[in-house]
Amino acid sequence: WCDVLRVVVVVQAAWSVVAGQVRYSVPEEAKSGTVVGRLSQDLGLEAGDAASRRLRLVPQGRRASVEVSGASGALVVSSRLDREELCGKSAPCALRLEVLVERPLRVFHVELEVTDINDNAPLFPAARKNLSMAELTTVPGSRFPLEGASDADIGANAQLSYTLSPSEYFGLEVKSKSENKVSLVLVLKKLLDRETLPVHRLVLTASDGGRPSLTGTMELLVWVLDANDNAPQFNQSVYKVQLQENASPGTVFLQLTATDKDEGINQELRYSFSDTMPAKVQDLFIIDRNSGEIRTAGELDFEDVQLYDLEIEAKDKGWPPLSGHCSVELEVLDVNDNAPEVWVTSLSVPVPEDAPVGTVVALLSVSDRDSGPNGRVRCAVWPASPFGLESAFAGSYSLVLREALDRERTLPVHRLVLTASDGGRPSLTGTMELLVWVLDANDNAPQFNQSVYSVKVLEGSEPRTLLTTVSATDLDEGINSDIIYLFSRHVTAEVKEMFTIDEKNGEIRLQGKLDHEEIVSYEITVEARDKGFPPLSGHCKVVLEVLDVNDNAPEV
Incomplete structure (x- = not known):
């Protein structure tokens, strides 16, 4: 810098001598003590005149920031030079100085140009x-x-x-x-x-x-x-929820949350059921418009509806409002709240008592409106004999004959209790009563109350005389127990001419004339035959003794 300054000063000094004015330049922010120019020499003073003639600057209103060195007569920087402070944006920045020298008294004008250096960064009005x-x-x-x-x-x-x-x-x-x-x-x-x-x-x-x-x-x-350009979004498109059918009204089963990427009123949401949901379904549930909480309003019944598909809408408050949607699949879980039912779909009664084992007497159906174990039904019959149950497939049973029937030895009418029990805990049961009449079969022959009837009759008795009455019974019923009486086919024609038998009441009467002296006794086989098919018969013997009377005179 000193060399540069010196060149400038020399050039300007030469000009200054001609014009009677000295000009110097110095960059701003030059260090204190920096030599601006050889002022004494440039003013034409002899060596040593600067001190003897008191070369000095004439003070002016503001601080000049330069001074004359007394010994050398050089113009040097005495304090900070800030071009922007001195001249602002004006260019060039020239300081006009007056230099005074005595003996003789003279005034010189010195112009000092402070040149700009890049010491200020650009500055915006605000950071x-x-x-x-x-x-x-x-x-x-x-x-x-x-x-x-x-x-x-x-x-x-x-x-x-x-x-x-x-x-x-x-x-x-x-x-x-x-x-x-x-x-x-x-x-x-x-x-x-x-x-x-x-x-x-x-x-x-x-x-x-x-x-x-x-x-x-x-x-x-x-x-x-923000503009209302984002519809609300649920974090799931489908929510799957399970709820027992016996949940009381007011039960909270889901908390929905939707988000909206907008802000302010465009972000505020209201929850509701979609208009596409049937009013009947909406009446069963309540959704909180502000929180998205869903709870039951009515009673659920698994046996009526097992799955509800709830369509939910979240709408923001922007204009125009935008909506987001999701589905809630509510699965209603079964509880064991329904007892099984049993009913007869087909009944073949009365049952012939000679029906073979395995005969199907009735077809039964069982059902339970519950599901799973609660709807699995077991069916039983009481008493366990002579009938039993066989299951062809789920929900269907056959009432079959497991033992041979005997109407006469057991019961003519069987009172059965059918019980259906489900697999719930605790188990629920349903019952019904079934009456099964046994149709008589002709499986019993008539039985006489005596196997042998002994009769005594006087010879010579009058025709139509009642000799005896035979009686038989049949354990069957109806036509199978209707009995007719007749002489056995082994009875001879002579006997049949001598006696008669009433086929209805079994009365045996004399028809011919008895003669002790000819026949002392008769043995008659009587048959009691029922009207069943095929007919069955029972037999007895009537032993008739002919008593003698004194009806013959002695012969000589």
Whole structure:
């Protein structure tokens, strides 16, 4: 710097001598003691005159920041030189000094130019600027003017260029308005989406033309204003819930939550059932409009409906309002609240008592409106004999004959109790009573109350005399127990001519004339025959003794 200054001073001093004025230049911020110029020499003074003739600066109103060295007569920097403080933006920055010398008294004019160095960085009006832009409605190409920076320096040191931090959404347009003025415009390149990025942080940098260059920055905060462009979203499209059918009204079974990426009123939600849900279903449930809590309003019945499909809507308060939807699949779980039912689908009664074992007497159906173990039904019959149950497939039973029937030895009518029990805990049962009549079969022969009837009759008794009455019984019923009496086929015609038998009441009467002297006794086989098919018979013997009377005179 000293060499440069010296050259300048020499050139200017030469000019100054001609013009009667000395000019110097010094860069601002030169260190204290820096020699500005050989003032004594440039004024034409002899060596040593500076001190003897008292070469000095004439004080003026403001501090000059330079002084004359008494010994050498050089003009040196005495305090900080700040061009911007001294002259602001004025150029050139020239300080006019008066130098006084005595013997003889003379006044010299000295002009000191303070030259600019790049000691001031560009400065924006504020370190941060906030901008607000609406998403969706602010279209690409929209322009937003910005205030530029200032630089206290001058010349190339004050020539500013601008750059914007990289952004896919914004660009910077710089246009020169005049030699030292530019217009800055922030240009939107792409539609904004608040939900993707609610705040864009940009840095605007101003660089001056100094060497080295100094920079200043301003942060641009672009706040994206919300538009109602996002519908509410549930965290699941389908919610699956299980609830027992005996849940009391008011039972909370699900808490729904939807979110909306918007903000403010556009984010506030109301929950409701979809209009597509039948009113009958809506009456069974209540949804809290604010919280999304769903609870029962009525009683559920698994046997009526096992699955409810609830369509839920979440609507925001934006304009126009947007909606999100989800489904709630409510599975109603069965509890053992229904007793089994048993009924007869087909009945073949009365049952012939000679029906073979395995004969199907009735077809039964059982059901239980519950499901799973609660709906699995076991069926039993009491008493366990002579009938039993066989299951062909689930829910169907056959009542079959397991033992041979004997109407006469057991019962003519069987009173059966059919019991159906489910697999619940505790088990529920249903019962019904079934009467099975046994149809008589002709399986019993008539039985006489005596196997032998002994009769005594006097010979010569009158015809139509009642000799005896035979009697038989039949354990069967109906036509199978109707009995006719007749002489056995082994009875001879002579006997049949002598006696008669009433087929209805079994009365045996005399029809011919008995003669003791001819036949002393008769043995008659009597048959009791029922009217069944085939007919059955029982037999007895009637032993008739002919008693003698004195009806013959002695013969000589």
